[in-house]
Amino acid sequence: MQKQFSIPTLLSCMLTLTACGGGGNENQAANNTPPPTPETRIVSVDMLGGRVAIPIEFIDAKTGKPITQKVTLTASDDVTGDNLYESANVGSADNKHDTGSTTIFLKADAVKNATVANPVKLRLVASADGYFSSSTDVIYNGSDLTLIRINLVNKAEPPAGVAVAVQKDAKADSTGTLSTALNLTATTTDTASKGASATFTLPSGTVLKDRNGEPLTGDLQVSIGYFSPKTENIGEVFPGGLNPDRVRTAWNSQTSSWDTQAGYFVTAGLLAVDIMDSQGRKAHLLENAQGEMTIQAPAGLINPETNQPIKDGDKIPVWSHNEANGLWQKELVGTFKQNATGNFDVTYKVKHLSYWNLDWHYSEVCPPVLSINFNKAFSVAPYVLLNIDFSDYGRYNTFYLRNSTDLTGLYNAPKGKEITFTLITTDGTVVGQGTKPANSCSTVNINVTGNFPKPRDASAQILLTAPQGFTKAEITTLLSGMKSLTDAQRTAVLKYTHPTDPNAKFKLDQAAYQKLMDIALTRGQVASLQALMSVQVKAQGYFSAYDQDWSGYYSQLSNTGGMTFYNLPSKDITFKGAEQQSYNWYDWWTGQTYSYTYTQEYAWLYGYVQNSNGSWKYFQIPLKSPHTIKKDDMQTTIIFEDMNAMQRILSYLNSQQTSK
Incomplete structure (x- = not known):
């Protein structure tokens, strides 16, 4: 007769791995066969704990497609001075994303009182090899956030209105001293920009240091990018956007801090300067000399101060961009001077490198x-x-x-x-x-x-389970949680499940349970494995996916792991499982094309899982097997598999039951 377990007993069996399937009092015949397959047990688990998820896409500014280069995402709380975000997926060089998207989380304490009048504010900075970095402000007011898109400009293939120039003979010695003068001009070719350009010069003998004061050495990669104010989507490619939440307007000696101001920019052009050595150090500080920049504004650009086209002698503030925290700060006031092409130059000296731009800034905005x-x-x-x-x-x-x-x-x-x-x-x-x-x-x-068109919606149940097919690493993780096993038993199990290929998928079914009993495990230990495999978790986490057309789907799940796919197209949509892909990358510096392979994932379950001590751990669980929603489907069930998350969840649930 099949035994029925309550959830507390079931969890106790799985975590302490006692002989839930039968003990020494059972007859000999029963002890020689595995227990019957248990019924499926479903539990609901909160994987957010009050956090708010922010879906982010990294987009190539020219193609509009997700970037497959690895993107480093950092965050700054400098907008408010508060610690607002969880560290997962953001804040360190290890957090690199090569799927074109990620999700970060605002802390529960930070968002619980967010309103339109008192929103939570955060600044994100994204950078990738071969791209100019960019930033954006996130403002959460208690309503669901729309997708955050950070557009990055590819140095090899910039969009219309952006021009790039490189210099390949630059070197620095062991002290960071530049051996060759730099002289670069980037000129636009689109009609609207009227051939406007930007120039950067730096004399030899200048000492180049990164933001931490470390010298750049050896061969240097030097590039500049000019962003015309006539770039069609300038508001998207402009770092921080044209309406940043705060800018630094002046240094306040009385408070020893920057005065800041909300408002919006009206831009007349932007210049990015990137100098990097082979160790990845990026030049920021200039010693012994100053650089010189000239940014041009196209003839006919309207001066918002006069509502007339710019002319000789018109003034405009010059700003620099802090790539560490994404803030713009006012440096000086420049003067327009018409050149031989009819465009207008603003020339100035600099002691540090980053984005520099010509912008009028206005604080008169509609509040809030x-x-x-x-x-x-x-x-x-x-x-x-x-x-x-x-x-x-x-x-x-x-x-x-x-x-x-x-x-x-x-x-x-x-x-x-x-x-x-x-x-x-x-x-x-x-x-x-x-x-x-x-x-x-x-x-x-x-x-x-x-x-x-009339939208098609489909309700979905998102489930988390143990793997349906175990790799050797996953079996090892499973066995490590079985406290009753001896080392000899673990060795025997692994020899059976994965005699050669560690990546082969081993399925735990009744035939496998019988074999495990024959070679190593007791009936009670097998019953514990069966109990684990019978559990399905309705996860209150965050779902993110791309279909076969790279259309994105994002949703915070309900407390029973439910969501609705709104506005589905009138066709089948498929979320692929993880797969190996080859990618050709044109190196903007060498001019060569390189091929590499990477694992492309298309759907994820994000969230945090508590352990028995109540501490949270971040999980980003990819979809392993393809899932298709047919064009006539009104409901669907999507299953994610992860051994580590399941063990942690069951450990926590067991501790909660034990404490009652």
């Missing part, structure tokens, strides 16, 4: 947000774009919306400027428009004119 209302509710797949433009200045920002409720307000919206809002489908069709007049902060009503 500019409210946005769509006159008609909509749901779409995969998304529509809401382009936000200044009159005379171009693209200010772009939001990617799936629902009309995804965006209800805009922070740091310019009060004195007319702003247009254009709703566009992915094929370029305009489906809605709205306007904010100058000197108004009234709610913007966006008139939705397009007819969107």
Whole structure:
């Protein structure tokens, strides 16, 4: 007769691995065969603990596709001075992401009182080999966050309006002293930028040091990037965006700190300077000499101070970007001077390197947000774009919306400027428009004119289980938690499950249990394995996935591991399992193409799992096997497998039951 276990007894069997399947009083025949397969046991587990997940994509600014280079993501709480985020996936050089996306978490204590008037603010900085770094502000006000996209400019293939130049003969000695003068000019080729350019020079003998004061040595990779104010999506590629939450305006000697100001930028051009040695040290400090920069603004650019095209003698603040914390700080005031091409130069000296830009900054914004209302509710797949433009200045920002409720307000919206809002489908069709007049902060009503296809929704159950097929490493992890096993038993089991290939997938079924009893394990120990394999966890975590078309899906799961796939396309969608892929990468420095392989994952379950001591550990669990949602499916179940997470969950649940 099959024995039924309560959840407390079941957990005790699995963690203490007592003879739950039968003891010495059972008859001999029963002891020679495994217990019957137990019923499936389902438990619900909170894998968030009040944290808020932030989905992030790293996008190539030209192609609009996810970046497959490894991206390093760091964060700064300098916006507020508070410790707001968990360290998983952010904050160290070890946190590199090569899937084009990641998820980070705001701490529970930081978000519990977030409101529109008192939001949680965080700055993220992303960098990758072959790309100029960039940053963005995250503002959480208690509502679900829309997808955060960080656009990075590829030095080998920049978008229109961005120009790149390199110098390949630069070297530095053991003290960081530059042996060859640097002289680089990056010139745009797009029509709108009118051939505007930027130039950087640095004399030989300059000592180059990184942010920590360490000298750069040996061969140097030197590149500059000029970002024209006429770049179509300048608001997306501009580090920190054109409406950063805070900028540093002046050093306050009385408080020994920077005065900061909220507001928005109107840009006239930007220059990035990257100098790196073979050890990965990046030049920041210049000693013994100063560099010289010239940034051009295209003729005809409107000066917002005069509302006329810029002319000789017009003034503009010059700012530098701190790549460590993503903050802009005001350095000086430059003067426009028209050159022989008809464009306008601003030239100045620098003692440190980073992004430098010409920007007018204004603090008169709509507080705390500019409210946005769509006159008609909509749901779409995969998304529509809401382009936000200044009159005379171009693209200010772009939001990617799936629902009309995804965006209800805009922070740091310019009060004195007319702003247009254009709703566009992915094929370029305009489906809605709205306007904010100058000197108004009234709610913007966006008139939705397009007819969107009726959306298809599907409910989903997300489950976490032990692996359905164990590698040798996973079997080893499983056996390490079985306290009743001897070393000899563990050795015998591994010899049976993985005699040769450690990556072979071994399935624990009744035939395998019988063999394990024959060679090593008792009936009670096998019963414990059966109990483990019978548990399914409804995980209240965070789900993220890409389908076969690289459309993204993101959702925080309910307390029973449920979610809804909104706005599914009218076709089958598939989330692939992890697979090996080859990738060709054009090296912007050497001019050569290299091939490498990597593991591409397409779907993940994120969250934190407590142990018996109550401490939390971060888990990022990839989907192992492909999962397809058929075009007629209204519900689906997606199963993630992870041995370490399961053992930790069951250990915690057992401790909770024991303490009652």
